[in-house]
Amino acid sequence: MTRVVRFHQHGGPEVLRIEDVELPPPGPGEVQIRIRALGLNRAETLLRAGTYIETPKLPSGLGLEAAGVIEAIGDGVKDFAPGDSVSVIPPQSMIRWPAYGELATYPAELIVKHPPSLDWQTAAAVWMQYLTAYGALIDIARLGSGDAVVITAASSSVGLAAIQTANRVGATTIAVTRTSAKKQALLDAGAAHVIASAEEDLVARLNEITGPQGVRVVLDAIGGPIFEPLTAAMSRGGILIEYGGLSPEPTPFPLSAVLAKTLTLRGYLVHEITGDLAKLEAAKAFILDGLGTGTLKPIIDRTFAFEQIVKAHRYLESNEQFGKIVVTI
Structure with a gap:
């Protein structure tokens, strides 16, 4: 027994x-x-x-x-x-x-x-946090140096893994959290910028950080009303990857921003990586190397x-x- x-x-x-x-x-x-x-x-x-x-x-x-x-x-x-x-x-x-x-x-x-x-x-x-971050940011979004990436629910295990993963490829990480209570901890964890969405104007802060370039990649676990300010600050051809849906409120479809900027809004499950042997092997190599070098911790x-x-x-x-x-x- x-x-x-x-x-x-x-x-x-x-x-x-x-x-x-x-x-x-x-x-x-x-x-x-x-x-x-x-x-x-x-x-x-x-x-x-x-x-x-x-x-x-x-x-x-x-x-x-x-x-x-x-x-x-x-x-x-x-x-x-x-x-x-x-x-x-x-x-x-x-x-x-x-x-x-x-x-x-x-x-x-x-x-x-x-x-x-x-x-x-x-x-x-x-494995759950780093496979989720790898699949969204590296396999799907092809995140790289010079990209700006917004990470919501940033203090979650996946959020922190996404910050480390983005930093590893040279992207600029923008962590979004509800209040400023965890701001310093997120900065200490490697976020280049932190926005407290309940205390600051999300669109204004994102525009201030990224300038005319905008945000190419968004990794969102929340959904709900945050979709509108997130897409408003995205760059032309940008991609928003949704993997959570934590908000109890309805998620609006930001039609104007999607059309004007030719955005991609994509749902994502980690099963896309774990169910594909070739993708899983690539992810394991990336993660094990990061663990070995200490860039992923x-x-x-x-x-x-x-x-x-x-x-x-x-x-x-x-x-x-x-x-x-x-x-x-």
Whole structure:
């Protein structure tokens, strides 16, 4: 028997339970991991609440990121062995491959031998944030030196990863956060400019920073009314990549700006990278090199014990964090 986190009904953090279950051994092509740390993601709160892109059969497990030691391998697995220290690339379905548990099983192609310099907490905080940032900014937008990029929800783990990723290719990073409470922390984290959207005129500040050139790339996790000022400050031919939708308000379609500037508004899921082997290998190379050189470095906000999973989810939904929330086992 092994302890896992499951929920038997949709709802708030209180529906999460730690239960003992019988986990089968890994099948052909699979790897079973003794989990040491979990990286928490907002997608898990949406699955728990019943508003995620997947609809689970209850009771359901959850979780997308983990790091640990290989416990056992299935038939046909050649590149890994029991005892290897590894981390997990988020699967396309956390219902099929849930991470929250003392043991978890994954297809071998989703397992990475992470750099030995990483501790368990850091290793569990790598892949979702950097794959998301890489896929949007590098694979899709082709961000490069001389570009200006706006990053909303900048104090989230993906926002911080996007700042580091953009800096790595020489772009000018403009972090957007709701208030100035996290402004200095964002500057310390590498943002070239920080705008507090609830306290400043977003369009005026973006125009002041970029001048007539405008913003070519926007990475947005919010949606809602912010679409209009963001697109108003974009350059001709610019691209806005939407990966979140955190705003509870309707998202207007900025028709005039889209037509006048021939803008691209694009939805994006990290599955576009994880589901394409060639793109995934390119992303892994970029991220592992960045981790090795120190240009990519996960920022851990707070660590909880496995037994505090309900408390960890409550904190995740508070929006108080700066960076990644990790659970240790």
